[in-house]
Amino acid sequence: MSKNLTSRAEDYSKWYNELVVKADLAENSAVRGCMVIKPYGYAIWEKMQAELDRMFKETGHQNAYFPLFVPKSLFEAEEKNAEGFAKECAVVTHYRLQNDPENEGKLRVDPEAKLEEELVVRPTSEAIIWNTYKGWIQSYRDLPILINQWANVVRWEMRTRLFLRTAEFLWQEGHTAHATKAEALVEAEQMNNVYAKFAENFMAIPVIQGVKTESERFAGAVETYCIEALMQDGKALQAGTSHFLGQNFAKAFDVKFTNNEGKLDHVWATSWGVSTRLMGALIMTHSDDKGLVLPPNLAPSQVVIVPIYKNDEQFDAITAKAETIINDLKALGVSCKFDKRTTHRPGAKFAQHELQGVPLRIAIGPKDLENNTVELARRDTLSKEVVEMSGLAQTIKNLLDTIQDALYKKALNYRDEHITEVDDFENFKKVLENKTGFISAHWDGTSESEQKIKELTKATIRCIPLNNKMEEGVCVFSGKPSKQRVLFAKAY
Amino acid sequence: MSKNLTSRAEDYSKWYNELVVKADLAENSAVRGCMVIKPYGYAIWEKMQAELDRMFKETGHQNAYFPLFVPKSLFEAEEKNAEGFAKECAVVTHYRLQNDPENEGKLRVDPEAKLEEELVVRPTSEAIIWNTYKGWIQSYRDLPILINQWANVVRWEMRTRLFLRTAEFLWQEGHTAHATKAEALVEAEQMNNVYAKFAENFMAIPVIQGVKTESERFAGAVETYCIEALMQDGKALQAGTSHFLGQNFAKAFDVKFTNNEGKLDHVWATSWGVSTRLMGALIMTHSDDKGLVLPPNLAPSQVVIVPIYKNDEQFDAITAKAETIINDLKALGVSCKFDKRTTHRPGAKFAQHELQGVPLRIAIGPKDLENNTVELARRDTLSKEVVEMSGLAQTIKNLLDTIQDALYKKALNYRDEHITEVDDFENFKKVLENKTGFISAHWDGTSESEQKIKELTKATIRCIPLNNKMEEGVCVFSGKPSKQRVLFAKAY
CATH class of the missing domain: 3.30.110.30 (C-terminal domain of ProRS)
Structure with a gap:
């Protein structure tokens, strides 16, 4: 497979698909519409998860885990939500396979192992969660409940694209329960704000916060807050949503509480989520015809060192230098990889790290050993300079901050001009x-x-x-x- | 619901079930055999995950994500594996619900949305992963592949128990590919060792490493390594397994590579996993008739401070003291919660923290303010002592280490005596x-x-x-x- 990507100008959609595969982020699987997230792509997602999780906990949320399956009777309880998701539900109907009497060595569903009630693979978890909350909430003292879940969900989409729209995807879904409408509204707005901050500070993606119109709202929501980003091809991408659900789910699942005046009332709800779709937003905001461009805050390796040598002696000297750099960077909290593979030439390594968007590349060759320098290359601007070893780690740390800022400002300018x-x-x-x-x-x-x-x-x-x-x-x-x-x- | 647990002597099984629910670890859900992992239980699982993940990465593994669904034709490809899991598979047969013409307001599966090929909800991922690896491996240069996945899996068990045996559970599954049998065997043994170290150093659970007999092996494995622990009721619990899969899956999915002599050979494989079942092992190793006993390394809060006061002035003075303690502990890497709830009396708080297994409890009352002391209570021994404020944080840190060791030694003695x-x-x-x-x-x-x-x-x-x-x-x-x-x- 050629390392050259289709250019964005030539075919943006093709560029995107090629980039995702060639940069080793993800690929299509044997299951229609489901992707395999490869280690490099998953490492970026893990960085996103870690920061979001920190932000959720800082705002008082705890993680929990609810079942993958939703019994059909619960799924259909909140009418609008059911209507919104019914057309794209994977449904489990049987719980056993058996040898197929008509095809030796093959299996078939055991007709006697039919479920009494079908199970929907969760497309979202409001139904199963509110059915659970019913058992947890009696009084205002049990409120608020501030829970988040990291999970996989399934929506049987007809047209799928890696990260952007897949039948199964990974996400987090917050589900909160409150004693008052006002408090639930504040929560929904707060979490939309958390998403906006995360997108801007970590992903370097400027977003516009707003509310959806009635027809674009989440099925079952009273108000849907969102963050909207603009991709390089002029199309918008909804990067996160936070829903004020009113009392809809509390009513559907009969979740009442005694308020501090002793009166029974239905509980107020929010839900909010972002998904692996963010990977698509990240790619289409910053990347270029050479490949991925990653903001330093999300790069699995922020720096990579490539040695250029002709003999073992040079290699050993470069290795010693690389180890010093890696340790100095580690002390400053900067991650750095030494690419000492002998199976690839420096040029091939350069191309791969460009394709995979490593923010900074250091090359060390014989001349650098003589002059006590390194060559430092920025992925975002593709510019190079020779830099003194002395103070290098701090120079790099500052440069990574500069890059993070520059990516955001570039994307912001583009967005504002569009x-x-x-x-x-x-x-x-x-x-x-x-x-x-x-x-x-x-x-x-x-x-x-x-x-x-x-x-x-x-x-x-x-x-x-x-x-x-x-x-x-x-x-x-x-x-x-x-x-x-x-x-x-x-x-x- | 009474706070008192059934005693272990009276009915061990009942004690376990009550403890899991009353300590807020998990509960049964509306879905047969599936549990809800509540925030307190999930926080312990997150601690386990974090440490295991660190150990996996330290041994060179990367995380990735593969589809939830396995097409039937892939599922049945490795015969023994298919045979081993066929009887407990949840199967997706349809991808849409529609309004039920016979029941207004209800949904039913749309008979026209039947899948051409049924999808098995993964009971384990060898099949889908080896089908994917086929596309990744051509030469020995592509090996080894060292991947782990954190995921949910489904095994339709007839008799389920919270954490110990549930239809859906959370786990990690490592799947590695190697050029030689020797290397794959080393990997399988290494990961069993990782599990043993984790169980002993973090969970304070002594384990016996061994191999399974043929009839107890993982379906499709050539050798299954395991760690076996002993519970307080004299029953054993398999806490983790690591499988040497030989070339079985490579043969089933036709995964060949060119070795360094230019010859084609099938790839060698391992897989290894631990699950939320570890929560059951943790509970049944250390806990007592008062509730959960947590090793400090896995406790969501290692210390809790309960204020005892009669007026605002005392409360303010205690709060100031608590904040000092919390900051000092934080500096030493010890987590501490200040339980200043006004909805509960100190006695109720004591009982709750005992039930939930917080390793150390600090009580601060008016006398402690006068004497510059606190009362320090150990959960594991239920012993109390009055301790000087001066040097308290270091005292606590040392005591937590002591408790971690003591729990392990106690369990080891028990195991060796049994x-x-x-x-x-x-x-x-x-x-x-x-x-x-x-x-x-x-x-x-x-x-x-x-x-x-x-x-x-x-x-x-x-x-x-x-x-x-x-x-x-x-x-x-x-x-x-x-x-x-x-x-x-x-x-x-």
Whole structure:
């Protein structure tokens, strides 16, 4: 397989698919729509998990684990949620295989091992969790419940793409229970904020916080908060959502509590999640035609050292130097790998580390030994310079911070340059054709106009930004009066 | 629900079930045989995961993620493995639900959404992983592959018990690929060693390393290494297994590589795993009639501070003292919680922390304020002493080490006292009736004798210990000659 990627300009979608596979992030599996997350891709996901988990715990949440399966009767209890997910449910109907009498050496489901009640493989866990919370909540003293779960979920999607849309994916789902509406709203907003901070500070992805329109809301939610990011091809990507569920699930599962005035009331709920989809957002925000570009905060190795030598003596001297560098970097909390493989030439190593997005590459050759220098190459700018060994670790640490900032600012500039205010529908369509990102336009607030715009242009309302400026205007589609602009885009 | 547990002497099994629920570790769910792992139980599991993960990475392994589902045709490819798990497989047959025309508001599987090929919910992942490895391995340069996965698996067990045997459980499964038999054997032994070290140093559970007999081996393995622990009721518990799989899976999935002499050969394999079952082992090794006893290395909070006060002034003074203690402990890497809940009296707090096994409890009352002391109570020995504030953090850190050691030694003594050498079958049965643990006895090496002993006594061969002493003898059942003793026990 050629190491050269299709360029983004040539075919963005092909570039993405090739990059995911060639950079060893993930690949398709033998199971329709399910992916294998390879060690390098998983290492990035682990970094995301670690930071998110820290942020969840810092905001008072605890992890727990609920069953993979949801009995059909529970699944259908909250009507809107059931309706929203019924069309994409993997369903377990049997619990045993047996030898197939018609095909020797083959197995078939044992017709006598049919389940009395079918089990849905969780597409999301509100139903099983709220059925459990019912047993945990009697009084306001049992509230709030602030729980998160790291888990796999299954949604039987017809068209799948690595990380972006897969039948099985990994995610976290927070499920909280509160005594008051106000407290639940604060929680839903807080977690959307946590997601925004994580995206910006760790993934170096600028996001717009907003709420979804009714038709784009999570099935069963009263309000869906979201963070929306813009990819390099002008399409938006929903990177995380946090739902205020009102009392919908408490009512469906009869979860009541005695409040501090002694009265019975239904419990208020939120749920919130991000998934391995974030890997797709990461790739499509920063990477280039040479491959992956990783923000230092998420890179499995922040630095890699490649030795360039002609004999054992040189190799030994370089190794000694590399070990010093690695130890100095470790003391500063910077991860560094020494790529001393003898199966690959330096050029091949350079290409691989570029493809895999290692933020900084150090090359050490005979001249560097003489001059007490190293060659330092940045992945993001592809620039190189010769640097003194003295103070190198601190130089690198500072440079990694610089890179982290630069990636964010570059993405922010791109995003800000790709929000176009549009006031008439012809222009709306033209801007979309040019793939220029978000359109900020007036909308009359009706699902009818939203639906028509979607049918005509494939653009959806990504969100109504939080703290939106109020402004008189008329709907870009219907011409009816409007009080604020919303963000439209084609989306992943 | 009463806080008092059934005593172990009264009904060990009931004691266990009550403890798991009352200590807030886990509970049964609405899904047959599946449990909910509650935050306190999950926090202990997270500690186990973190340490195991560190040990796996230290031995060169990386994490990855493979699909939850195994297509039936892959599942049945390795015959013995398929045969071993076919009887307990949850099977997905449909991918959609629809409104049930006969029951308004209800859903049913959509008969038109039947899968062409059924999907088995993984009971273990050898099949899907080896089918994937086929695409990754061409040459010896691609080997070894050293991968671990943290995942949920499903085995449709008929009789389930919280943590010990559940239809769905959490585990890690390592799957490695090697160029030589010798290397694969070293890996399988190494990982069994890792498990033994983890059990002993972190869980404070002494284990016996050994290999399984043919009939007790993992389905598809050539050799199964294991660690066996002894529970307080004299039953053994298999705490972890590591399998040398030979070339069975490579042959079933046609995974060949070119070795360094240019010849094609099948790849050698291992797999190894531990699961949430370890929670059961932890509970049944250390806990007592008052509840859970946790080794300090696995306790979510190693220390808890309970304030005893009559007025705000006292509470403020105690709080100041508690904060000092918490900061000092934090600096030494010791976790400590301040239980300042106003909804519970000190006595209720004491009982709860005892039930939940917090290794050390500090009580601070008005007298302690006067005398600059605290009361320090050990969970394992239930002993209390008044201790000077000065140097308290270091005292506590040392005491936690002492407790960790003491728990291990106590369990080791118990285990060693419960291995009985037996040379005739009448005595064999008598020892078993008295629930006195492992029986060390000669066995003729045949599956027939093993099977008969099992039928007559319910005892199985737990393992043939590694580095076993060679000793002439005769089989305790058949009287045929034998070269070594093996360990029998009834087991979880």
